Amino acid sequence: MADPRIPLLLAILHLLPIVFSLFSPPDNLLISCGSTSATTLDDRRVFIPDSTPSPSLHLSSSDSISVSGPSSDSPLYRTARIFPSPSSYNLKINHPGRHLLRLHFHPFPTPSFNLSSALFHVSTPDLVLLSNFNPSDTILKEFIIRVPCNELVISFTPAHQSAFAFVSAIEVFSAPADLVPDVARLVSPDHVEYFDLVSKQALETLYRINVGGLKVTPFNDTLWRTWIPDSKFFMPGSQTKVEAFSGRINYREGRASREVVPDNVENTARVLETQSNMTWAFDVPTGFRYLIRMHFCDIASLVLNELYFNIYINGYSAYEDFDLSDATGQFLASPFYVDFVIDMVDDSGVLSVSIGASNLSSPSWAQGLLNGLEIMKMNNSVGSLDGEFPVSAILVKPVKGVFGVLGRSFLCGLGFVSLFAVVFMLVLRLRSEARNALAWARLPTEVQEGKPAKGNLMLTTKFIY
Ligand SMILES: *[C@@H]1O[C@H](CO)[C@@H](O)[C@H](O)[C@H]1NC(C)=O
Ligand SMILES: *[C@@H]1O[C@H](CO)[C@@H](O)[C@H](O)[C@H]1NC(C)=O
Ligand SMILES: *[C@@H]1O[C@H](CO)[C@@H](O)[C@H](O)[C@H]1NC(C)=O
Ligand SMILES: *[C@@H]1O[C@H](CO)[C@@H](O)[C@H](O)[C@H]1NC(C)=O
Numbered sequence: 001m002a003d004p005r006i007p008l009l010l011a012i013l014h015l016l017p018i019v020f021s022l023f024s025p026p027d028n029l030l031i032s033c034g035s036t037s038a039t040t041l042d043d044r045r046v047f048i049p050d051s052t053p054s055p056s057l058h059l060s061s062s063d064s065i066s067v068s069g070p071s072s073d074s075p076l077y078r079t080a081r082i083f084p085s086p087s088s089y090n091l092k093i094n095h096p097g098r099h100l101l102r103l104h105f106h107p108f109p110t111p112s113f114n115l116s117s118a119l120f121h122v123s124t125p126d127l128v129l130l131s132n133f134n135p136s137d138t139i140l141k142e143f144i145i146r147v148p149c150n151e152l153v154i155s156f157t158p159a160h161q162s163a164f165a166f167v168s169a170i171e172v173f174s175a176p177a178d179l180v181p182d183v184a185r186l187v188s189p190d191h192v193e194y195f196d197l198v199s200k201q202a203l204e205t206l207y208r209i210n211v212g213g214l215k216v217t218p219f220n221d222t223l224w225r226t227w228i229p230d231s232k233f234f235m236p237g238s239q240t241k242v243e244a245f246s247g248r249i250n251y252r253e254g255r256a257s258r259e260v261v262p263d264n265v266e267n268t269a270r271v272l273e274t275q276s277n278m279t280w281a282f283d284v285p286t287g288f289r290y291l292i293r294m295h296f297c298d299i300a301s302l303v304l305n306e307l308y309f310n311i312y313i314n315g316y317s318a319y320e321d322f323d324l325s326d327a328t329g330q331f332l333a334s335p336f337y338v339d340f341v342i343d344m345v346d347d348s349g350v351l352s353v354s355i356g357a358s359n360l361s362s363p364s365w366a367q368g369l370l371n372g373l374e375i376m377k378m379n380n381s382v383g384s385l386d387g388e389f390p391v392s393a394i395l396v397k398p399v400k401g402v403f404g405v406l407g408r409s410f411l412c413g414l415g416f417v418s419l420f421a422v423v424f425m426l427v428l429r430l431r432s433e434a435r436n437a438l439a440w441a442r443l444p445t446e447v448q449e450g451k452p453a454k455g456n457l458m459l460t461t462k463f464i465y
């Protein structure tokens with residue numbers, strides 16, 4: 001008789017490569033807003049509640065309200081936190097650097113607030129993320145930002161006196177090192193040049209497309225992203241076919257990693273069959289620069305160096321005679337991406353991306369291919385990703401704001417280990433406590449078991465605003 005443990009063992013062995021390739025971000029703060037208990041999603045991630053004290057999370061708000069609504073597709077969307085006045089989350093960041101920030105909004109009516117009519121701004125100390133934002137429908141906003149110090153402050157500011165803000169859930173986690181490069185190709189009407197320091201920009205994801213494939217959900221993505229099919233964006237007028245690949249995707253050191261693009265995106269593509277152009281078009285707000293990331297993985301060719309194509313952004317030549325075999329170091333089914341930057345200053349508001357036949361390609365082979373496409377908005381010169389105003393113009397500073405800003409810059413500059421800063425903060429805290437009893441939550445004053453005193457002091461200092 002067969003050992004009943006063998007199938008189990010085989011199953012575990014089969015899972016091993018997947019388990020080892022899982023990305024585990026050094027910082028990973030998942031918050032279910034307005035909730036009193038932890039929420040687990042089907043992708044196994046656990047979101048902590050914001051209603052109970054936590055060493056990594058503090059809410060500064062004098063009058064926030066937690067509400068629950070009807071049950072919905074996601075357990076995250078059963079609750080929300082409403083902010084009738086300017087409020088902020090202070091999050092502890094252990095590893096400063098680039099982070100992904102996702103804000104979930106799921107409006108529902110409550111007896112005193114109709115969340116669909118909220119109107120507010122969301123900002124960090126140096127970046128406007130959303131301005132005059134009205135989430136009238138369920139929406140997820142994703143940003144890639146740099147956190148320079150051990151704290152990330154996310155502020156919610158109602159747009160005017162009688163307005164209010166709300167949020168359903170927040171995700172903040174460290175980005176993989178290779179997610180944002182330093183250089184991209186800046187495409188102009190008549191030439192292409194290198195655009196330096198992409199990595200210094202804050203980005204907002206507008207579109208993330210699995211070309212020729214199905215929707216990829218957070219469950220199946222290495223960074224819990226959602227990739228949607230390209231059908232809504234694909235322009236008629238060319239002859240293409242959808243290609244699917246069941247073999248192994250050949251991830252290679254120094255090229256696109258599995259965190260940058262998952263197998264589920266790379267193993268499908270749209271292939272251009274005639275000597276023409278295939279084009280995708282996207283509505284985007286004008287007045288910003290955009291980063292366009294095109295994901296390629298040659299799952300269509302049988303031999304190397306047969307696939308050549310041209311790339312056009314807004315009809316401008318962005319790359320001529322692109323040879324995917326050459327780019328991947330002579331490998332098929334190997335992921336590679338190219339980043340382009342384009343200015344959308346004209347009023348058309350439509351960003352188009354085309355793949356066209358190259359003079360070098362043979363009429364009997366595929367004329368072009370695309371596997372994935374991401375379009376991200378870059379911050380403008382006033383540090384905004386939404387509108388033309390800097391943070392200072394949208395933040396209504398409370399009376400003690402000066403102390404808060406001063407305190408935060410101390411925290412940024414010296415970190416949480418500086419005794420001086422700690423003492424300074426404690427003095428300020430005592431003063432602020434004496435003056436202001438409108439604390440949202442009582443903070444633990446003893447060192448919790450197993451938690452370093454440092455973290456607890458940090459929490460205490462965050463009390464000041
Ligand atoms: C909530 O507000 C939205 C948008 O302002 C409106 O369409 C909707 O009817 C309102 N719902 C309720 C229950 O008042
Ligand atoms: C994950 O991917 C597998 C294989 O592509 C698919 O069968 C499954 O339905 C996906 N699961 C979710 C939750 O998207
Ligand atoms: C594809 O579009 C570009 C830009 O509009 C154009 O210059 C090029 O000739 C087209 N290529 C083909 C093969 O039609
Ligand atoms: C392709 O060939 C046409 C005609 O021979 C020429 O006008 C065009 O400049 C060539 N394009 C590229 C990208 O070499």
Ligand SMILES: *[C@@H]1O[C@H](CO)[C@@H](O)[C@H](O)[C@H]1NC(C)=O
Nearest residue numbers: 200201202289379380381383
């Ligand atoms: C975005 O912000 C960074 C730093 O805050 C700044 O260096 C950069 O110039 C801004 N981007 C644009 C397009 O102005």
